[in-house]
Amino acid sequence: MQTINQITALRAQISDWKKQGLTIGFVPTMGNLHQGHLSLVEAAKAQADKIVVSIFVNPMQFGQNEDLDAYPRTLTDDSQALQALDVDLLFTPTPDIIYPKGLAKQTWVEVPELSNLYCGDSRPGHFQGVTTIVNKLFNLVQPDVACFGEKDFQQLALIKIMVEDLSIPVTVIGVPTVREKSGLAKSSRNGYLSAKEKQQAAVIYQTLTQLKTELEQGNKNFEQLSEQAQQKVKAAGLMPDYLRVLNRDTLQAATQHTRAFVIIAAAYLGKTRLIDNIQVELN
Numbered sequence: 001m002q003t004i005n006q007i008t009a010l011r012a013q014i015s016d017w018k019k020q021g022l023t024i025g026f027v028p029t030m031g032n033l034h035q036g037h038l039s040l041v042e043a044a045k046a047q048a049d050k051i052v053v054s055i056f057v058n059p060m061q062f063g064q065n066e067d068l069d070a071y072p073r074t075l076t077d078d079s080q081a082l083q084a085l086d087v088d089l090l091f092t093p094t095p096d097i098i099y100p101k102g103l104a105k106q107t108w109v110e111v112p113e114l115s116n117l118y119c120g121d122s123r124p125g126h127f128q129g130v131t132t133i134v135n136k137l138f139n140l141v142q143p144d145v146a147c148f149g150e151k152d153f154q155q156l157a158l159i160k161i162m163v164e165d166l167s168i169p170v171t172v173i174g175v176p177t178v179r180e181k182s183g184l185a186k187s188s189r190n191g192y193l194s195a196k197e198k199q200q201a202a203v204i205y206q207t208l209t210q211l212k213t214e215l216e217q218g219n220k221n222f223e224q225l226s227e228q229a230q231q232k233v234k235a236a237g238l239m240p241d242y243l244r245v246l247n248r249d250t251l252q253a254a255t256q257h258t259r260a261f262v263i264i265a266a267a268y269l270g271k272t273r274l275i276d277n278i279q280v281e282l283n
């Protein structure tokens, strides 16, 4: 596996592969890799000849009071895990390589409406940071296929819209969420939690699972279901941020006619913000 942190060297390798007619699969990450990330790499390997993974803790997608400095950076372990999976290229740029003029002078990409809902409402500017960096990384890596986790369901939806609207020649693949035995979605931010808190945090997925059963049984009182679910999350000692029953394909509020749902949730456990979601399809 080559590790590259300069744009010129990255472009040279990509161009070489393109000349040979090889396809490129890409997995963008912020590092501190866990089984969820590795499942994205496996999905990419099934689709492309050469695999590129990026590790970049993107300052543009963090709010001023968020955990940019505390975010776990574990490059040595990450590199070993990727090597074991036969990844071809690890791209590890620094912020000054990506944003040489600083963030203030950066051009940005935005998917307007959906960027400011749900997670975007709680984290102003976050999704502008995500779509901008993903666009830039796509321009650098020029992947045929790129894999993203369904855990970040709104992010995945935004990237699909951006790719379609801007005619970016990449196929975006969503990969199912990898979970702990308790049901807790694997996430780098779980590292901020004690063992006891991880057990507590499993309430998010338990609640989503119960809500899924209610929808499958025909309960369409979405507001009430959402309120009850947030009370359960609260009773377990978390502070719910939002819990919404949405149309899976539009990410707008579900209606009485919706057949395919996604229930998305975010909650704080202490200072740690956790997100999860579950899909429900009615026959």
Ligand SMILES: Nc1ncnc2c1ncn2[C@@H]1O[C@H](COP(=O)(O)OP(=O)(O)OP(=O)(O)O)[C@@H](O)[C@H]1O
Pocket (backbone or CB within 6 Å): 028, 029, 030, 031, 035, 036, 037, 039, 040, 147, 148, 149, 150, 151, 152, 175, 176, 177, 178, 179, 185, 186, 187, 188, 189, 190
């Ligand atoms: N449990 C998971 N299962 C599948 N994919 C995941 C999982 N967790 C993260 N991913 C995906 O990995 C990619 C990189 O995500 P990122 O590096 O932010 O990891 P993370 O664990 O989600 O971190 P964070 O704690 O910041 O949310 C994203 O496409 C994300 O959706």
Ligand SMILES: CC(C)(CO)[C@@H](O)C(=O)[O-]
Pocket (backbone or CB within 6 Å): 028, 029, 030, 056, 058, 061, 130, 133, 134, 152, 155
């Ligand atoms: C897609 C991403 C790597 C962009 O920084 C990030 O938002 C993430 O890790 O999900």
Ligand code: BAL
Pocket (backbone or CB within 6 Å): 061, 062, 152
């Ligand atoms: N996995 C989403 C990246 C973030 O929370 O900034």
